[in-house]
Amino acid sequence: MKKKFKIKHFINYIVVGAATIIFTILNSVGVLGLSEQFLLEKIAISIILAVSLGLVVGFLGELSLGHAGFMCIGAYIGGKVASLLSESMGNGFLTLIIALAVGGLSAAVAGAIIGLPALRLKGDYLAIVTLAFGEIVKTLFLNSSEETFGGPIGLETPRYDRNSLFIIGFVVVLIMLAVIQNLIRSKHGRAITSIRDSEIAARATGINVTKYKLLVFALSAFFAGIAGVLFSYSNYRVQCTKFDYNYSIEILVMVVLGGMGSVNGSIIAASLITFLQIQLASILTGDLAVLQNIFYALVLILIVIYNNAPALKGFREKHNLKSFISKLFKKKKEDPSEVRDDEAKWDRVPTKINMDELLSMDIKVTESTMKPDKGGKE
C-alpha cells in the first residue's frame, strides 16, 4: 500500500497552527490590543469545550448537558492551585502547567464518576443526570466558605501575562486536537463509534462498552477542566454563576451547529459563535444591551435554517465552502469511486438529535396533504 500524506486529516492542525503563528507575530508587532487578546483567549477556550463535548455527543452518541460543570471544577480547583502556588513559586509557566494538570485531572475524575450512571442510562435520562450534575457542582462552589473557594463573591485567581495566555490557549487546542483525533482514528475510536451506531451490536461483538464510555467521559471532562483553568487565568475572578446550564447548552449549540461528529465543524462553530457574542457585547451597549441575546438567537436560527432546510439544498450545494475553494484553486472534483478506505469519512453524523429529519418532517406532511387536492381539481 502506498502511503500518502492526507491533507484532509491534517487541515485543522495546519489552520490552527497557522492562526497561532500569525496572531503571535501580530501580537509581537503590537497590532493586537487587549480586547483582541481577550477575544482570542475566549475563542481558544470555546474550541476546547466544543471539541471535547463533541467527543461525547458526536462520537459516543450520548447527550451530555453538564459540560459547564466540568469546566467549573477545572476553573475552581485549577484556580485555587494557581493562587496557592503563585505565593510560593511565583506566577510562572510552571505554576500554569501544574494548575492545568490538576484542574484537568480533577474534572476527569468527576467525569468518570458521572460516567458510571451513564452506563445504565440512555439518551434523555442521561441528559437529565448530567444537567443536574452541572447544577450540583455550581451550587457546591457557590456555598463554599470564603477562605476555600470564595463562596458567592467568587475565587480570586492570579492572572497570566495577557501577551502569552492566548498563545498557550491555542497550543492547548493543538494538543487536544492531536489527542482526540488520534484516538478517534484508531481501533479505540472505531469501538467508540460502534457504540454510537448500535450499543447492542457493539456488546455482541465483544466491545467493552463500560470501559469505553468511562474513557470518553473522563477524557472529555479532562479537557473541559483544562478549559476551566484557562478561563480562571483569563479572568480576575471565577464566579460560579457563569457555569450554569445555559453555558452547557451554548457549548452544545456549537457542537450541533458544527455538525455532530465533525471536529472541524466544532472548531469553526465555536470560533464564530464566540466572535459573534463578544462583538455583539461590544457593539450593543447601554440601553441596546437587551438586543444582544435577540440578535444572537436570530443569527443562530438563520444558521440552522441555512444548514438544514431542505428547500435551500440546491442553493447550499452551489454556494458552499468546498466549491468556493475548488473554484479558487481550479481543482477538479474528486471522483467518489476513487475514495480509498482511509479517506472515507470519519465524520458521519449520528442520529440522536437529527435536525434534518425534524425539519424535513413538516414538509413531508404538507406535501402529502397537498397532493390529493391537486388530483381532485384535475
Add this chain to the structure above:
Amino acid sequence: MDYILETTDLGIAFGGLKAAEHVNISIKKNEIYGLIGPNGAGKTTIFNIITGVYQPTWGSFKLDGEVIKNLPQEKINQKGIARTFQNIRLFNNMTVVRNVMVGLHNRKEYKCGFFTSVLRLPKHFKVEKEMREKAKELLDIFGLLEERNNLACNLPYGKQRKLEIARALATNPKLLLLDEPAAGMNPNETMELAETIKLIRDKFDMTILLIDHDLKFVSGLCDRVTVLNFGTVLADGNISEVLNNKDVIEAYIGKKEEDE
C-alpha cells in the same frame, strides 16, 4: 462425545411468564444445528440467554466444556460465541471494512493500547494495517470486497446480512449463532446464503446454531434440529425424523379435523 455447546435444563421466566423451560440442546463440533418452532416459541430468547443478554432463571450451559455463568455479553463473545440479529444491527454510519474491523478489536494479535494509539507509536500503524488486511480477507470470502468503502447502511439487504455474519466471524468464535439469516430473502438469495453458511463451516471449521422459519432452508442445511413450542422442547434429533413427528406437524399446521 465432545460438545461445543451443551445446555442443561435451561429456562427463563419474565415475572410469571415462562418464556423457556427445560431446554436441552447439545451441539457437536463442526455441526450445523437448527432451532425451529412457531412464532413466540422462545427461540430468540434461547439465543439471548446463550449470548448473555438475559441470565437464565434455571439451568446452565457449557461452551466447549466450560460452564458460562454470570458473564456480560462482551465477555461471552470473547469466550467464543458470536451472533447475528433477527433485525440486522450493523454499525450503519461506518464503512463496511470498519464494521469488520470492530469485530477484530479483541483479537490478541491486534492488541494495541490506548496510549500507543494516541501517541501514534509504530505499533499502532502496524496493527491498523494488519487489521485492515485481515478484514479485507474476510470481506473477500463474502464477496463484499468491492463494497468495502461504502457505508454499511447503503448496502442492499442480502449483503447487509452477509456483512453481519462477517463481523461475527471476525471475533474468532467457536460457535456462531445466526438468528433468522434467511428472513426477507428471495429463493435465490436463500440458496446463495445456504452455500455461504456451508462454506463458513468448512473453511473456518465452525459450529453453527441457526434459527429460521424456512423449513426447506433448514432441512437443506442442518444435520439435527430442535423444535421449540411455547418455550419447551417439542422434539429433537435428525431433521427427517423431526419433520415427520406428529406433534411437530400439529404445532406448525394444526390438527386434522377428525382428530378433534
